Amino acid sequence: MQNIQNSTAVTSSSSVGARTGCGAALSSSSSSAAADSSGAIPEHKSSKISDGGGGVCGGSSGDSCSLHDPAAAAATKEEQPLAxxxxxxxxxxxxxxxxxxxxxxxxxxxxxxxxxxxxxxxxxxxxxxxxxxxxxxxxxxxxxxxxxxxxxxxxxxxxxxxxxxxxxxxxxxxxxxxxxxxxxxxxxxxxxxxxxxxxxxxxxxxxxxxxxxxxxxxxxxxxxxxxxxxxxxxxxxxxxxxxxxxxxxxxxxxxxxxxxxxxxxxxxxxxxxxxxxxxxxxxxxxxxxxxxxxxxxxxxxxxxxxxxxxxxxxxxxxxxxxxxxxxxxxxxxxxxxxxx
Structure with a gap:
């Protein structure tokens, strides 16, 4: 039963990271720390979410996400109309x-x-x-x-x-x-x-x-x-x-x-x-x-x-x-x- 709760917590944390708008996944260090010897999820104070394209998102209490994806920046420029x-x-x-x-x-x-x-x-x-x-x-x-x-x-x-x-x-x-x-x-x-x-x-x-x-x-x-x-x-x-x-x-x-x-x-x-x-x-x-x-x-x-x-x-x-x-x-x- 305790193992089921741990896996449920990891899944819930990943879902929160996905809803931040960065399309990110938890880093390996944060994943390993998710299930410790006590069987509980510790509080993340400095964990970060990487979007794989240069963007970094904070991993605790709804930290803001900064996006530095060159492809996305180029797409944004292409969308700007010429006046x-x-x-x-x-x-x-x-x-x-x-x-x-x-x-x-x-x-x-x-x-x-x-x-x-x-x-x-x-x-x-x-x-x-x-x-x-x-x-x-x-x-x-x-x-x-x-x-x-x-x-x-x-x-x-x-x-x-x-x-x-x-x-x-x-x-x-x-x-x-x-x-x-x-x-x-x-x-x-x-x-x-x-x-x-x-x-x-x-x-x-x-x-x-x-x-x-x-x-x-x-x-x-x-x-x-x-x-x-x-x-x-x-x-x-x-x-x-x-x-x-x-x-x-x-x-x-x-x-x-x-x-x-x-x-x-x-x-x-x-x-x-x-x-x-x-x-x-x-x-x-x-x-x-x-x-x-x-x-x-x-x-x-x-x-x-x-x-x-x-x-x-x-x-x-x-x-x-x-x-x-x-x-x-x-x-x-x-x-x-x-x-x-």
Whole structure:
């Protein structure tokens, strides 16, 4: 009768362990201690239940159970659904970002020329002038606030676009010969740095006007010009490496052709700007400042349109903000068909 009670107690203890949710069995040491010489089940103070997969459960008075099963954890991740919170056409974002400063610049020029003619044509030489500079039309109010607001909206998307370009170029390194990979990788890093400096300089030259602090404004503008030209040249050189000996589609041909055109236009406009800046600054020639402003507009427009060639580099991409485990997101994106 006593033996029957002992076996019944062991069975009952095992049933309690199974009901803890761990699917566990008593360890051998606990089983052997279940039936001692006195024929009674001793009180378990530190006995543990092992689930066989890394989980450990306490064996007394309903202790909690901790589960560390890798297979169960993976199954839990697979059950978590992916939630897309934002989906937008990257192509449309790039168009708005590139055209925003161009439209704003034209609006500032027209309104300042019509309503604030005397203010925007004032120079230190006091000579005849018909074309105001960009600093002049964006330095008067209310055009100042409109221009600064527009540049703030423009700079925001430019920063992630710079890193998108970096990843876009790196994804094409596998198509070129191995001996060209180090040079192309170096150019990709250089392009990212130059692009970021150009964006920062654009913000600096916008928010530090020539009327507030002319020496700082002038130095930031020079930095912007140098980084912009170097960025254009490095991008054209990189595209030559990535597409050497390969057939290009129509969009790639358009992108490379217009990049080269706007780079040449920027170089020629920079030469003209430097010549007439010297004539205005040191000799105060009539209309010298107007020619300087004219080439300044050409440089700004060429720079904006150069960045507008992004519409051929990313014709059908989308920007997505998705929530879920990283493994699930990677698996989902790799299994989806690519949209051409």
């Amino acid at each position: 897309i919170h934002y989906l937008a056409s990257f192509h449309e974002i790039c168009i708005v970002t590139a055209l925003l400063p161009l439209v704003t610049l034209f609006t500032c020029f027209v309104t300042a020329y019509v309503y604030q003619y005397d203010d925007v044509h004032e120079t230190h030489c006091r000579v005849y002038n018909i074309i105001p500079s960009i600093s002049a039309i964006t330095g008067v109010s209310p055009q100042r606030y409109f221009w600064r607001f527009s540049i703030a909206l423009h700079i925001g998307p430019r920063i992630p676009i710079a890193f998108v370009y970096k990843n876009y170029y790196r994804s094409q390194l596998k198509r070129i010969s191995p001996e060209l990979v180090p040079q192309a990788s170096w150019l990709i890093s250089l392009i990212l740095v130059l692009n970021c400096i150009e964006i920062a300089s654009l913000g600096g030259v916008t928010y530090i006007s020539n009327r507030e602090n002319y020496p700082v404004h002038e130095r930031i503008f020079i930095t912007f010009m140098i980084c912009s030209l170097c960025y254009m040249l490095a991008t054209i050189k990189l595209n030559g490496l990535l597409h050497a000996g390969q057939s290009l589609n129509v969009q790639q041909q358009q992108s490379i052709k217009w990049k080269k055109f706007f780079f040449v236009a920027s170089i020629l406009s920079t030469i003209g700007l430097l010549i007439f800046f010297a004539k205005h600054r040191f000799y105060c020639h009539d209309l010298a400042f107007s020619w300087f402003a004219f080439f300044e507009y050409l440089i700004a427009i060429a720079n904006m349109l150069y960045h507008f060639t992004i519409i051929w580099d990313f014709p059908s991409q989308y920007m997505v903000i998705v929530q879920g485990p990283l493994e699930n997101i990677s698996q989902y994106l790799s299994s989806r068909p690519k949209i051409d």
